[in-house]
Amino acid sequence: MVINEEEFQEVRKAVEGKKTLILVGNCYAEYYGRATSKIAEGDRIVIIKRDGSFLVHQNKKLAAINYQPPNSRVSCELLDGCLLLQARNPKKKEMLKVLFNKLYYAGSFELKDDENITVFATEEDLARDLMQDLSVIEEGLVPLKNEAMVLKGFIDILAEDKQGRLVVIEVKRRVATLDAVSQLKRYVAEVMKEKNKPVRGILCAPSISPNAHAYLLREGFEYRKIEYDPLNKEKWIKGVSKKQKPLAEFMS
């Protein structure tokens, strides 16, 4: 009997009362569902959130080793002095079991937080602000906003060049890889088929891997380097200055 009744009641009340529960202790864990996993006993942290999210963390790495998404049904029981937690997703036939044989800490909390995080410098931000001034990509490019919407919905920027040719522009916020070229290729083929005329493809990214570049050129597409700094308030995209969304303020 390692887990005492008092601790268990704390856990039970948290699980039943939909509070947020934090556990630290020595546990074994196993999962089955989309795959199966197991890990022998070790000291870990478990977080069970109000919405049924379930996390098992080792004391290293960023990612949880086991988890269950929101809306999982959590149960707890005392089994031979051990605390057994189970998080099920009946629809997906998934189950995560965590068996604690030691508990260093158990605490439950009612956390009030209605805030949403705002993130800046996403691919969407890049594409939107680039569209305000496509000259950084190529002189004379004119964005065709509505076209892009109607046509696909996935194309970052659809534009027309000086010669009146359609240009599909794929924007990447980090190193462009083979995937990005494949993606561009699909979009170009799509538009070309739709419009029944030649379409150019431009890949915009801070850099591109050698393989991706070779693939790109082989397909007849073009690469344009873009540089950006999320903290530069006036011109966060190098070479683009007008009509940019103002940056969020940050303390020094």
Add this chain to the structure above:
Amino acid sequence: MVINEEEFQEVRKAVEGKKTLILVGNCYAEYYGRATSKIAEGDRIVIIKRDGSFLVHQNKKLAAINYQPPNSRVSCELLDGCLLLQARNPKKKEMLKVLFNKLYYAGSFELKDDENITVFATEEDLARDLMQDLSVIEEGLVPLKNEAMVLKGFIDILAEDKQGRLVVIEVKRRVATLDAVSQLKRYVAEVMKEKNKPVRGILCAPSISPNAHAYLLREGFEYRKIEYDPLNKEKWIKGVSKKQKPLAEFMS
């Protein structure tokens, strides 16, 4: 003065002593680096691991809203009665700041855990065990293990059909999407160029999206449905029975 000196010393000792630290309280958070983010004050959970991993969790959803990868340099200070935590990655010029104005809990732990999780039913597992009996994909297929290694290293399975044609097989553990077809296409093109002869492409997955299937057929490739159950010990891949890696044991 909301954070008391005693709590702060607990935090400071944990941060300096490379212990694992868990904080629960009301905080504001901001990040800058690859992007920028900020979120107004709310009740959240912070975990700082021994290796410098830093996590900020809201009381909903599975994913952390802010984080810093392993090896970040963490510092803490008391500022106007508030606890300021900073996690920096000098090389990437990244910084995460968390400012607590209330602390409901602060605990530090020395967690001992040398175990590694074992996961079964990954794509690698699927490909390896399928290779033991390719008849479930097509009668007469013979795997060319060494070829695949030498040729690329990324092709899941390279085989030869009854007519002696090369067959590139891409295996997916879940719904095959457009990406998977693009990937297969790249590999087929690669092998075709290398060997200078026609190459077939087969996409193996539990299911395939309509768009992906259309794209696949348009490219002249083929789809083969595979069904598997990670918990079925004798035949976890339907139709494949021999030489399979034994499944890990799970309690009922």
Add this chain to the structure above:
DNA sequence: GCGATCAGCGGCACG
């Protein structure tokens, strides 16, 4: 270190 790919990816937006 970069490059390529998988992940029980998670999350979001759209149809």
Add this chain to the structure above:
DNA sequence: CGTGCCGTTGATCGC
């Protein structure tokens, strides 16, 4: 719901 795709993706493995 599925489909598609981004993500401060993270993590792994090969070079």
